[in-house]
Amino acid sequence: MEYKRLRGVGVSPGISYGEILLTEEVVFTERKENIPAPAVRREIDRLHKAIERTKEQLTFIRGQVKEKIGEEHSFIFESHLMILEDKGLLSKLKDFIRNERVKAEWALTRVHESYIKIFQSISDEYFRQRISDLTDVLTKVYKNLKPGKTKKKDDGKEKILIAHDLLPSEAAVKLSRGNILGVATDMGGQTSHTAILARSLNIPAVVGLRNITREVQTGDFIIVDGTDGEVIINPPTAIRKEFTSKKKKYDDYYKELRKIAKLRSRTLDNYEFFPLANIELPEEVTKALSLGAEGIGLFRTEFIYLQNDTLPTEEDHFDIYSRLAKASHPHPVYIRTVDIGGEKSLPQLKIEKEPNPALGLRAIRLSLRDRNLFKTQVRAILRASFLRNIRVLVPMITEIEEVEEVKLIFKEVKKDLRKKKEDFDEDMPLGIMIEVPAAAAMTDILVKEVDFLSIGTNDLIQYYLAVDRSNEFVSYLYKPLHPSILRLLKYIIDTARKAKREITVCGEMAADPLSALVLMGFGLKSFSMNPIFIPRIKRTFRSVEYKTVRNIVQGTVGLRTAQEVEEHIIENILVKYPKAFLKGHV
């Protein structure tokens, strides 16, 4: 049992340890077992029963995945069921048992090998890899030849899941079973489906480990540190102890967060604020609410377009939005129409390579070019509004003509839905993102056209300061507290409030205690952020008085630099509320 440490990307914080569960378990036999002629019928019968059992399991999983993750991912089980009914495969298996007089196990092994040969000779990569589907199905049949034995092995102990990569459907099934304590994979990144699922289910995960599947074997003990992105194989006692206490610290901290989440969202002087969550999967709702979110302030829809090689259908959209609406009800959900283009391009959309993608065909600009694509999404959003808790948010608005066009499209789609007697929210609120400086400057005009505004501070700051914050040569200029930004934000918030429209901020400023205090001082009430930061912001807000914060923030008017602003706020806040910026270790 060799001790080893591997580094990867921590995508879901927390620490867990246990025995490993390798997904790519090879179960096929090496042993040829002969049977007497009269036993052939019984053996074929055994095979049939195993196949039937597998079908039942697949049908059951398909139903569960459909319900929990959505129609799109249940497809894989459709094709697996069809493989189980493949006449060619079945007759090959039966013939093999009959002609060779062998056990079904051996027949499965050899027939599988014969298919591997056929698929290996295919030159096209996609088709060659379809052997994995057959392997998957035959492995399940194999296990079902002796069902009792495998059952114990599968749902008994809690384990750490190790895999090369997880298909979305696979991840869904395995992680939602409840016995997976941690996840470590060779492939994947921060935004992979596995990562998002693990985060929403609070399962520590490290991905991108490259070759963990080759480094471990069944029986190994492993520690997954999702906070620091490390995996430790067969740790000696001293290291185990170290991580046991690290785990306790994190678990206590998380418990503390959950406690704060339950407290009221009020400042010391009883001023109400609303923490909201930025998410991208319906599965994340439960966790967001448990961390204190009082609604979903930003539901990103790009994910729906990235799941497949083909474009999503209206049903794909509807399936996700309706589950989102139900999971969040009665809390509101702000669905942002697709923000693709720019650097987040998609092959299916055939967008030309642009010299300057940040200033190019993206978000609403793309939606207004590919109207049918946009209408598909709009129809699905409207249909999902049957619980009356959905609001729609349009990104990257530059000028009022775009708002008018969007409204026209909504009118058209609504008319069509009315004709078809679909139940939807006739008064579904429509809002726009303020992230282009031109739109910010026109807030007074734009705000009259819509029901609410949402400031996307990340892009707004980049565009306003003309700074790409991922460019190391100029990123030092990216300063959310720059006086120019504060003037702009104050103008937007004041204008929205004067027009009696709701306004939220959904950029990173909402999650940073210092910036969030400034926004509160300007009169902002709704703060949308990655749900993990909600308890921290709540703690800060709950330890101050709104009136004082407002006065302190007003004192920043006339300051010359971002640094002066920062110092002014920290000093004045800390004098009165020494606990305002206490940090946890997120």
Added chain:
Amino acid sequence: MIKKEVLIKNKLGLHARAAVKFVNLANRFASSVKIIKDGEEIDGKSILGILTLAAVQGSVITLKILGKDEKEAFKALSALINDKFEEKE
């Protein structure tokens, strides 16, 4: 018997999703459905058979259909292929 060539036009070719649709449709007819590509003949009602054909976009396959509802079967199956398996591209 009907024996005619059809061009695979959709971007992904006869991939898993398309193959599932094809087999489901073929199973609705009593006629036998064979697909021939590059001299190789497979059962059109077998998903594994179709996958091993590796019919990518632009390949020409021959549908060989035999049975009492062969006309309807050919019409439906060629329509599915020409319709690019109802995929949006």
